[in-house]
Amino acid sequence: MSASTPGERHAIDAAHGFVAAHVKPNAQSWDRGLADSGSVLREAARAGLLGLEVPVEQGGQGLSFGCKRRVAEILAAADFGLAMSVINTHNVANHLARSAAPELTRHVLPALLSGERTGCTALTEPGAGSDFSAITTLARRAGDEWLIDGRKAWIVNATHADVVVVYAQTAPGSGARGIAAFVVDGSRSGFVRDPRSDSTAAPGIDAGGFQLQAYRARADELLHPPGEAFKAALASINGARTYVAAMCCGMVEECLRVASAYGAVRHSFGKPLHEHQGWRWSLADAAIELEAARLLVDAAASRIDSGSDAQAAAARAKVFATRMAGRHVAALMHAMGAEGLREHHPFLRHLAAAQVATLVDGSTEMLLERVARGLRRP
Template identity: 55%
Template structure:
């Protein structure tokens, strides 16, 4: 965890509780969840008791009202125990926060309490079977009618969908109009017209609960519009900057956990009459990881502060996520190598974290899309 100048004593105390929760609840359960291809539903209740499902939700609405920087630190710690669980947890909190910010008071009051208590889970659904990176190409269509909108379409690769039923849905309102026609709505998965698909059977990280759903003439009420066409796309792009930063923080948490496990192993395991940590060629790998981890955490801290101050974090978030994802993809295998065969035992996090780092390379903007974003001005200048 980074030394944060911008966290309050109250937030630092919460991080201590989160550390205990990650060490005592998430880390011991994670290998079992992985073995059983399970979704860590039960632990969400324990996280909710700490307030983690409402980290950024204002106190007046039952949340903790903490800053984005605090959230980034929470995700760092929890992902060190299990990336998929951290993603699951934070996606429920994100829906609660979005409703507190963007929904009508009636809709907020109807759904936020169940998200805060962990009784219901939340998801944010942009991606469709044919449209991932090209978000503006989504075709789920919301057609206006007298009661609101009727929606038809399919969503894919949505976190928590194995169990969630409070969704933020992005849908097209005018076929072929790209980003300008996209609006954001609240969807209640207990209502008619919502059909959950089978979950995606992944190599690991089942705790992320990724799956899809279909909307078949699902009826949205007038007050369930969160952002109209013209606004929703811009808000989604702004919110995704925060997501990129906390995904980067999660990469830091995973590398830190792997570093601790490997360093500890090197204190005990002996080869050629000496402890592993005494072999220079062995321990330099720890140093290499530590250097990049410190740099990634500085970037997370810097970009998080920009979100807290409501500054445009677009480029800082993109750079932070690219750097942190690559840092994890580089150092997790190197740290696993330090463990010899021992690192393959699933009580250690290396295998799970490696898949976590792979997922981090796609969610909330793939590395390629972020590079596109960063280099867009070069392309425009070259075209002139």
């Protein structure tokens, strides 16, 4: 996909510049979450990456989803965790710009766009992941306010974010119909952040959890009322699935680049690795499937930009691209021999990220079900 407008070309150049200056030199050291997420997100803001899809009249750039998807791919090629962190903050800004009460938007949006505040979106709980309608975080009306209690887990940016979109149940037993969404302030009393955990095998991906303990949300902090929030979450999920698929393409492209460069200089049996047919075929396999994944991502992205139904297209793209990344990051690492294990190369980080990509925003099994539903005969 090539950027088509000057604004989009500028955003893509800015993403490349941001990666070269702030991500590539540091990604290796982000092996337990972004060490100083504040400063790197402010740099992302300076590059304009936190307002890509946010309407111009709200301080953003009003660019297409296809452009965001391309930026996500560029960022993830260097570091998936950083890409998720930037895109999740961007998504909260865009969500608020389009759905929050005007006064709340005026108050919060500028700080999100400048990277002074960071954002996250919290659906998952310790007891409910794939089955989103089973969440038990409870929001009760208390006069003009809402009182929220519960716990969220595995949330990108939760270790530092203070503009938190929280999905909560308002009528236990009512499933999706009772779910509402709130804008929660991570600096307010009743918001208790979990300590940062470094005990997962997802290096550099800044995911964490928090508790809400009698947290008071004002009436204007209700982002989507009961009955609307589940639909709102589903409305944005096709975009998320598509950009995660694009991120997988970015990671494989980078691994392919590194392996190909190594194959030109590393010799075995008197010639460069590239000159061994058995060696270069693993790179050819990766290149072919990368291209196929990109075509599926392009198809889903253009449906999103044209406002068509993208459910099946996004599911197809994510299932194919995440599996493609799992297979080919591992194969390309193998093609490097022992050298592939060195931490200055991206293979180990990208391998863990490819596994995370199979879970976030709909696991492979959920998406296969989505595709299968479209195959049923009437």
